[in-house]
Amino acid sequence: MTATHAEWIKLRTVPGTGWLLAAIVTATAALSAVADAAARCPAGGCQLDPVRTSLTGIYLGQAIVVVLAVTAVSGEYGTGLIHVTFTAMPSRVIVLAAKAAVVAGLVLAAGAVAVLGSVLAGRLILPGHGFTAQHGYLLSLGDGPVLRASIGSVLYLGLIALLSLGLAAAVRDTAAAIGIVLGLLYAAPIIAAVLGGSAASRHLQQLAPMTAGLAIQATTGLRSLPVSPWTGLGILAAWAAAAVMAGGLLLHHRDA
Amino acid sequence: MTAPAVLRAEWIKFRTVRGWVAGMLLATLVTVGIALLNHSTCGGTVTPGGPQVTGVGCAAPASGPGGQAVTDSYYLVRQPLPARGRITARITSLTAGSGPAGLQPWSKAGIIITAGTRPGAAYAAMMVTAGHGVRMQYDYTGDIAGRPGVVSAASPRWLRLDRSGDTVTGYQSADGIRWSLVGTVHLAGFPATAQAGLFAASPGSAQATSQSLGGGSGSGAMTLATARFDHVALRGAQPGGAWAGSAVGGPAPGTGFHQASGIFTVAGAGDIAPYVGDAGGGAGFPVERTLLGAAAGLIAVIVVAAMFMTAEYRRGLIRVTLAATPRRGQVLAAKAVVIASAAFVAGLAGAIAAVAAEEPLLRARGNFILPVSAFTEARAVGGTALLLAVAAVLTLALGTLLRSSAAAVTAVIATLFLPYLLALTALPAGAADWLLRLTPAAAFAIQQTSPAYPQVSAAYTPGNGYFPLAPGAGFGVLCGYTAVAVLLAVVRLRKRDA
Numbered sequence: 001m002t003a004t005h006a007e008w009i010k011l012r013t014v015p016g017t018g019w020l021l022a023a024i025v026t027a028t029a030a031l032s033a034v035a036d037a038a039a040r041c042p043a044g045g046c047q048l049d050p051v052r053t054s055l056t057g058i059y060l061g062q063a064i065v066v067v068l069a070v071t072a073v074s075g076e077y078g079t080g081l082i083h084v085t086f087t088a089m090p091s092r093v094i095v096l097a098a099k100a101a102v103v104a105g106l107v108l109a110a111g112a113v114a115v116l117g118s119v120l121a122g123r124l125i126l127p128g129h130g131f132t133a134q135h136g137y138l139l140s141l142g143d144g145p146v147l148r149a150s151i152g153s154v155l156y157l158g159l160i161a162l163l164s165l166g167l168a169a170a171v172r173d174t175a176a177a178i179g180i181v182l183g184l185l186y187a188a189p190i191i192a193a194v195l196g197g198s199a200a201s202r203h204l205q206q207l208a209p210m211t212a213g214l215a216i217q218a219t220t221g222l223r224s225l226p227v228s229p230w231t232g233l234g235i236l237a238a239w240a241a242a243a244v245m246a247g248g249l250l251l252h253h254r255d256a
Numbered sequence: 257m258t259a260p261a262v263l264r265a266e267w268i269k270f271r272t273v274r275g276w277v278a279g280m281l282l283a284t285l286v287t288v289g290i291a292l293l294n295h296s297t298c299g300g301t302v303t304p305g306g307p308q309v310t311g312v313g314c315a316a317p318a319s320g321p322g323g324q325a326v327t328d329s330y331y332l333v334r335q336p337l338p339a340r341g342r343i344t345a346r347i348t349s350l351t352a353g354s355g356p357a358g359l360q361p362w363s364k365a366g367i368i369i370t371a372g373t374r375p376g377a378a379y380a381a382m383m384v385t386a387g388h389g390v391r392m393q394y395d396y397t398g399d400i401a402g403r404p405g406v407v408s409a410a411s412p413r414w415l416r417l418d419r420s421g422d423t424v425t426g427y428q429s430a431d432g433i434r435w436s437l438v439g440t441v442h443l444a445g446f447p448a449t450a451q452a453g454l455f456a457a458s459p460g461s462a463q464a465t466s467q468s469l470g471g472g473s474g475s476g477a478m479t480l481a482t483a484r485f486d487h488v489a490l491r492g493a494q495p496g497g498a499w500a501g502s503a504v505g506g507p508a509p510g511t512g513f514h515q516a517s518g519i520f521t522v523a524g525a526g527d528i529a530p531y532v533g534d535a536g537g538g539a540g541f542p543v544e545r546t547l548l549g550a551a552a553g554l555i556a557v558i559v560v561a562a563m564f565m566t567a568e569y570r571r572g573l574i575r576v577t578l579a580a581t582p583r584r585g586q587v588l589a590a591k592a593v594v595i596a597s598a599a600f601v602a603g604l605a606g607a608i609a610a611v612a613a614e615e616p617l618l619r620a621r622g623n624f625i626l627p628v629s630a631f632t633e634a635r636a637v638g639g640t641a642l643l644l645a646v647a648a649v650l651t652l653a654l655g656t657l658l659r660s661s662a663a664a665v666t667a668v669i670a671t672l673f674l675p676y677l678l679a680l681t682a683l684p685a686g687a688a689d690w691l692l693r694l695t696p697a698a699a700f701a702i703q704q705t706s707p708a709y710p711q712v713s714a715a716y717t718p719g720n721g722y723f724p725l726a727p728g729a730g731f732g733v734l735c736g737y738t739a740v741a742v743l744l745a746v747v748r749l750r751k752r753d754a
Contacts, residue, residue, distance in 0.1 A: 038687030048684060056682055063670045067662050074662075078570055175566065175661035176275070179559030182669050187286075187552040189681045193719075194294045194548050 003089055003098035011072060011102055020068045021110040024157070028061030029117035036122050041130030050131045051149045051219040054122025058153050058214070061114050062160045065107050066181045069164035072103050073247075074174040092251040100165055100244060104158050111157035115150050145219035152216030152233055159233070159240040160185070163209065166243030170250045185210040202226045209239040257581045262590040265580070270564060270594050279560035280602040283553035283644065287606030290549025291614040296541075297621040316624045317531040317538070318375035318505070321444065325533075325540070325626055326396045327459075327712075328375035329505025329526030332368065333513045334453030341419050341492025343367050343452045345485045345520075346432060347384050348412045353458075353480025353510050353523055361387030362529075362713060363458035365483030365522060367415050369424055370451050371443070375505045378443045380424035381455065381528070382415040386481070390415070391711070392426035392438040396530050399711045400439040402428045414487070422446035432487065452490060453499065454513075456483045456524030459713065460537065478525050480510050485520040529712045533626050535722065536714035540624030542721045543633055544703040546614040550640045551700070553606055554647055554673055557599045561648040562664040564595050565655035584749045588656060592742070595652050596645040603644035607637040628705045639702030639731065646731075646738050647672055650696065653741035657748050672696040672734070679718040688717070689724040696737045698723070701730025 011017050035056035039048050073096075076082040089095050119141065141147050160181075168177040188208030195201035205211040205226040215225050215232030222228065227235065257265065270276055320326035337343070345367050352358040366383030380394040382402075390402030390413055407413050414429035422445070426438040458481035490497075499520075501513045508525040515521075533540035568574040581587050611633070618625060647668060655664040675697035679688035692698050701723035708716040716722035723730055 034687050034690075035683055038684040038690075040684065040686075052682075053684065056678070059678055059682060060670060060674060063666050063674065067666045071662050173563075175559045175562045175665050178662055178665045179555055179669075182666075182673075183552065183555045186669070186673060186677055187555070189677060190548055190552055191290055191293060193680065194290055194545075196294070196296055198295065200293075200295075 003094050004101050006085075006089070007072075007095075007098040007102045011106065014075070016071070017068070017106070020064055021106060024061050024064045024068070024107070024110040025114045025117060027064055028057035028111075028114035029121055030057065031060045032057035032118035033121040033125060036125035036129075039126065039129055039131070041126075046131060049218060049220040050122065050126050051146050052217045054126060055115065055118050055149060055153050055217050057114065057118050058156065058217070061111070062157060062185065062210075063182060065111075065157050065160050066164045066178055066185075068107065069103050069161040070168040070174060070177045070181065072099055073165055073168035074172055074177055077172045078174060093248050096165070096169055096244070096248050096251055100162055103161050103165055107161040108154060108158045111154040114157075115153045118153075119146070119150055148229060149217045149219055152229065155233060156213050156216060156236065159213065159236045160209075162240040163236070163243045166240065166245070166247035169247030170243070184208075206232075207235065209236045212236055259586060259590075262581050262586050263593060265577075266587075266590040266594045270598060273563075273567075276560045276563065279556045280598050283556040283599070283602045284606040284609070285553075286556065287547070287549040287553040287603070287640075288609045288613065290552055291546045291610035292617075294546065294614060294618065295621070296618060296623055315539075317540070319627070320376050320396045320530075321378040322395065322397070323627055323629075324396065325531035325624075326376055327527045327529050327531045327538075328377070328396075329503075329508070330455050330457035330528050331508075331511040331513065331522055331524030332370070332373065332451070332453055332455045332502045332504050333499050333515075333520060333522055334370075334373070334451040334502060335490055335493050335497045335499060337369060337419060337450050337452035337490070337493050339419070339421055339448050341369075341452065341490070342416065343369065343491075344414065344416045344432075344487065344489045345454060346412050346414045346487040347407055347483055347485050348409045349482075349484045350384055350386060350407050351482050353482050353525075358479070359386040359481060360459050360461060360479055360713065361385070362527070362711060363387075363479065363481040364391070364528075365456035365481055365524070366454070367417055368453060368455045368528075369417050369419050371447050372451060373502045373504050378446055379528070380417060380426065380441050380443060382417055382426040382428065382438065383455075384413050384415070384483070388711075390428050390438070392441075393528070393711065394424070394439075394441040395443060396528065397709065398441060399709075400426075402426075402438045403430075417452070419450065419452070419492075452493070454483075454485050454488065454520055454522050455528075456481045456511075456522040457526050457528055458524065459527040459529070478508065480523055480525050482521060482523040485522065486518055488518070488520060527712070530709045531626070532706065532709065532712055532714045533624070533720075535716060535720035536712060540626055542626045542704070542706045543611065543615060543628060544636045544705050544721055546610050546618070547607055547636065547640050547703050549610060550603060550607060550644065550703075551673060551676060553603070554644055555669060557602065557644050557648050558651045558665055558668045558672075561595050561599065561651035562655045562661040562668075564591060565652050566659065566661035566664065569659050585746045588652075588742070588746055588749055592649045592652055595648045599648035600641045600645035603641035604638065607640040611637055626706050632705050635727065636703045636705050639727065642731070643699050643702060643734065646699070646734050647696075650734070650738040650741055653738065653745040656745035657741065668696075671737075672699070676700050676718070681719075685717060692718055692730070693724050693733070696734040698725050698730040699734035701725050702727045 171177040212232040213236030216229045363386040364383040368381035370379035371377040389404035392400040414432045416427040418425045425440045427435040458479040461477045675691040675695040
């Protein structure tokens, strides 16, 4: 409890935290609104998944989540504060767990606001572009798949935070950790595209953290997805767990 | 320190940090490695044990007068025409043939003077189109607009082509009396005896639905266009010559011509136009498809460039650096030169290796790669290296400005890499185009080798290799952002305590 409280105070009093949380919300909602504004549903039938479109901002919001989570760990290495932290709290695994709890909690809260903003933007913008209730497109949180996509997107951001935290504990350098996490997330779709429509491309999309995790946003064409929504989020959770465990093990066995 | 000494100092700093050199090397390896993952085979992708996706056929398209790939299949009713001559005709209707798919906007019929019936022959033609009015088109890529509007019996179009050697002039008229010039074109190496006549063509109804990478495939239903001509006059040809029908580019069902009491009915399918590969629902793709990996390599470059600056602040080395070189602008300039050169070399090595290794492999697997000039290919490869170099400078400047590697790395990845990725995969086409105009990601246009042709309906999306800005303009957007960032960084570095 003390550890969590200490981490909470640290994160709360770092000047960047508030800005980053605000940025998660605005960046996510803004990009979602841009995607909504460009989406069109012709009379012949919508090819776009309106829920996925209105949650496009997660692509950008997650980058800021990565910054928040990575700097929560690597920032201490940068300033040498980590020595003080580990002197005060010799159990390093507890320190990491406390950081994970605080960062994940903040990200889940900001993510919930961001997703609510995105869904709201979609509700306001999309009906004007042909995604109407008559066509069967009503963006309502009371709708099962919409609720799954929304809650799933919040959880997705939380898992991205844990993945970043674990990797940052392992890598310790801010720029390298951010580069590795964002590369891990963003490079997969490019590689999948190069692989074309092959089985290898499908396997990659099933296994890569972003493509698998974002399957949770799909509400149409579920049969043709490489991976089903909850399984996909589970695969991201496995990535996050592996990263946190690797980070914890390295923290435990390595000099600070 | 003197300028060369500053440069040397920064070079030594870069060279002696193993992680940074490894990062640049990683950028090269990622670029090549991802290119080598492309196992496309002609018309689809095959993986060992995986299902074979059959595609749209593997025959390489015809080669046009300029060496470019062309679509050349239409129905021609012709007579030989010597070096001086004229063909005139009135067209009274352009309608769809039987079949589910109707006329396409670029369904066309009119008069043509062509070097021959071999696909890819040089030509000039005056035509009526279903959706784009009267046009004069020549040598596949040339397209001059004439009078707009739809042709009908009540509103016919008179068309005329005058040939004098290798110069062909096109005219249009509403009544056959008052003629207006549409265009004059020179057809290099036009033969003494050409073929002149009437033609009809109608491109397939391929509507590419997916905008994601390489997803330009579509169902290409054949369409037919049928045109009625009268007042057909050929001057300069042998008097009393008979009209002969030819299905250029191979016969197609339903095409042909009918001649009775001066009225010609010509039915044709296909198109006379540049070939655009998988963007148009055909086989083949542009060479820069092998350079996709550079986008992933970019991330490594960005990380190294950020560290190159922010490491100085973190370790306090910046105070030593600035004590040794009090002219702070010079320090930043030296750092920029070093990191840009390193990124350029890494990018160039990766891009050259990716194209050199993967292009022959793709060809060996039967793929058709759209032919471009050596200069254009060099621009795409060199442009990729330049993109990495400028991105490195942008990151360096942002690192100086923000003094935070986290902020610099994320800002550049989010504005340079992410919009490109979103345009390729997730965003609706309209938003993708705007992102690729406004963000630094516009620079990826420098990789585009094949121009988008307005006279060919195709999926001109970023995923298929078509960008909203021209290559130079797109790259200029990145350079503009970088220039502003560098300027602000210099001001900040001078004004603020280190």
